[in-house]
Amino acid sequence: MEQQSWGTSMPVMLRTLRRRCLLALFAGVAAATIFGCGTQAYEHRLAETARYYEYRQRVDTALERNAWQQFGVELRAPKGFQEIPGPTEEGQHDARHPNFFRAPLPGLIGAWQGEVAVDIPNRDVSTMPAWIFVCTNHQRFLDKLSEPTITPHGLKEDLTNVLATELRYEPDTALNRWQYEEVRAPQGTPYVPRKTYEWIILDDERNIDGSRVRMEFRLVRFDVKEIQFCMLTVVPHEEVLDRRDWRRFYSAIDLTMENLVVSGDPPRAKSAAQSSGGGF
Numbered sequence: 001m002e003q004q005s006w007g008t009s010m011p012v013m014l015r016t017l018r019r020r021c022l023l024a025l026f027a028g029v030a031a032a033t034i035f036g037c038g039t040q041a042y043e044h045r046l047a048e049t050a051r052y053y054e055y056r057q058r059v060d061t062a063l064e065r066n067a068w069q070q071f072g073v074e075l076r077a078p079k080g081f082q083e084i085p086g087p088t089e090e091g092q093h094d095a096r097h098p099n100f101f102r103a104p105l106p107g108l109i110g111a112w113q114g115e116v117a118v119d120i121p122n123r124d125v126s127t128m129p130a131w132i133f134v135c136t137n138h139q140r141f142l143d144k145l146s147e148p149t150i151t152p153h154g155l156k157e158d159l160t161n162v163l164a165t166e167l168r169y170e171p172d173t174a175l176n177r178w179q180y181e182e183v184r185a186p187q188g189t190p191y192v193p194r195k196t197y198e199w200i201i202l203d204d205e206r207n208i209d210g211s212r213v214r215m216e217f218r219l220v221r222f223d224v225k226e227i228q229f230c231m232l233t234v235v236p237h238e239e240v241l242d243r244r245d246w247r248r249f250y251s252a253i254d255l256t257m258e259n260l261v262v263s264g265d266p267p268r269a270k271s272a273a274q275s276s277g278g279g280f
Helices: 004-060 138-145 152-167 243-258
Strands: 068-070 072-073 106-119 127-134 182-186 195-208 213-223 228-236
Touching: 004 243, 068 106, 072 106, 072 127, 106 182, 106 243, 127 152, 138 152, 152 195, 152 213, 182 243, 195 243, 213 243, 228 243
Parallel strands: none
Antiparallel strands: 068 072, 106 127, 127 228, 182 195, 195 213, 213 228
């Protein structure tokens, strides 16, 4: 009887042993899979972190560390560009407006000046000034409180009309549309919020430091809800601008736009007291 019982239980024991082996094998495979996926996820996060800090280093190398702030706009200017102070009293001359234009830039709230390398035949100069101007319709919203006929949304049209007149271009109209190029930034992994803006390049000769020089005017336009933001850069034309500085400057402008912050909320009366400066 005992031999019969022993013989009967042998298949059961073998099946149990085989099941345990299979379970151990499956457990090992599952552990290896989980461990492998975990390793891949960790390596992916590590690589992404490295790319992020590489981007931040590129931004900090190209742009001023402290962000200029006004009316809900936060802007990091290219390295080496110093802010031109605005008037401190009402009616005082505004040194931010370019002296190579007869008409003032509408909506001007900030301006910067720097130096770029140039190579001009028959001229003993190695650098020339370059400028960045920021215009918005913020002040128009405040002015509209006391003058209802003011139209805040006409800022872009007024600015392009000034540029057309000053630079001797046909006005931007329905019959003669200026051809803007659209940019969606940043490209690749977005370490900052994505935005879409447009730009156009104009050029003309200007009297700079007593000499006629061909200058390049790049107008950037960016809308955020009711706020119209425009940035005008003025640099020597690429035919005289050192190629290294040409790449450096416009790469920095691209990073400035990528990291630009613009609140879409129109200012209220209490926003008239503004401050410039701050940090990023």
